[in-house]
Amino acid sequence: MAHSNKSDEKIVYVGDSRIRARTSRLPQPDFSAYPGKSEVFIPNFLLKEWMVAVVVLVGIWTLVISEPAPLGYPADPTNTQFIPMPDWYFLFLYQLLKYPYASNDFVVLGTVIVPGIMFGALALAPFLDTGKERRFYRRPIASSLMILTLIACTYLTVVSWSHYQHELESKNIIPEHIKREEEMHASKAEGGGGGAAKKPAGAPAIVAADDPGAEIYKKATCVTCHGTDLKGIPSSGIPALRGVGDEHDAASILGIIKNGQGTMEPQYDENIKKGLTDADITKLSEWLGMQKSQ
Structure with missing residues (x-):
């Protein structure tokens, strides 16, 4: 390029004769000796594979963004019903x-x-x-x-x-992520904002904690699922026994122990095998019947 100090001077670019212009493409390799192969791996085949990978990755991103990850409840090592x-x-x-x-x-x-x-x-x-x-x-x-x-x-x-x-x-059993999602939808319908599932209300206190029936409860099979605090595992379908007296009296509870209810199998024979007597089980049902919210 040559020019002077004049501002209106036309600029003329001069080609460099040292650079040789290529007038023909590179010869393509012969793949006749390789059946099923018709192009070079780099860059032809690799470029097509890369484009396919990009399309798949965009599809995966779309699914991840459109569908939130299923979340259950916080881990509970005492939940024996969790699969x-x-x-x-x-x-x-x-x-x-x-x-x-x-x-x-x-x-x-x-x-x-x-x-x-x-x-x-x-x-x-x-x-x-x-x-x-x-x-x-x-x-x-x-x-x-x-x-x-x-x-x-x-x-x-x-x-x-x-x-x-x-x-x-x-x-x-209803999977935890499905149950929690249902609770979130129910919370939204009730105007709770839907940010998270509603926390259960505080459980009533244990009634007559010093009663002989409380000591029998600690030896019975009930404690395995319902826990020493009688709170159960509501997320797994195991109800709390605090306040159970509001729904069942002592006779009804004794019938449940002998005959079972829902997914709970009869526990009478199992308690007898653990060393409890018929009188102990009767006293246990009476104590559980005392567990009322008020």
Whole structure:
């Protein structure tokens, strides 16, 4: 570029003769010796894979933003009705550990050896299967192993989820995240803002804590589920016994102990086995009948 101090002077750019202009494209590699391969990996194939990955990632982000994560109640180690479940992509391993040959004395087989072989084979596949053929029907061994693994994982996942649903129905349990979401919707409908589920009102105090029936309660099977504080686990369908006298009298409570109610099985024989007498159980029902909110 050449110019002088004149402001109205026309600027003229002069090409550099040292730079050679390319007039033809680079020759494309010959892939005729590699069946099923027709383009270079970098950048052609990698660019297409990257674009597909971006589309999938945007789809996942959309689902994450549109659907909030399900949240249950704070962890409660005393909740014996809670059924722990892993994320869906680990359900097949969760189901595998239920079988006798992958649990108990063989737990190392189910937790270390079998997953190690599966994921190890997946990592070593590119080094073990080095053939030039890329069509799956021309690779019977690799394709058969892949199809067999997919069938096994799908079967274990479906069976695991079916067992979980059956267990919920048999125990009449509503999953915590569903119950909490219902409580949040109910709170919104009542004008509570819906920021979180309403906290339960304070439980009534224990009546006649020094009564002989209180000592019998500590030895009975009731304490296993309802707790020493009689608060139960409402989130799991185990009601509190504080205030139970408002709904049931001593005779009714004795009938529940002998015959059961809902998901609660009869507890009379179990208490007798623990060393309680018929008179103790009667006194226990009378003490529970005294538990009133007022």
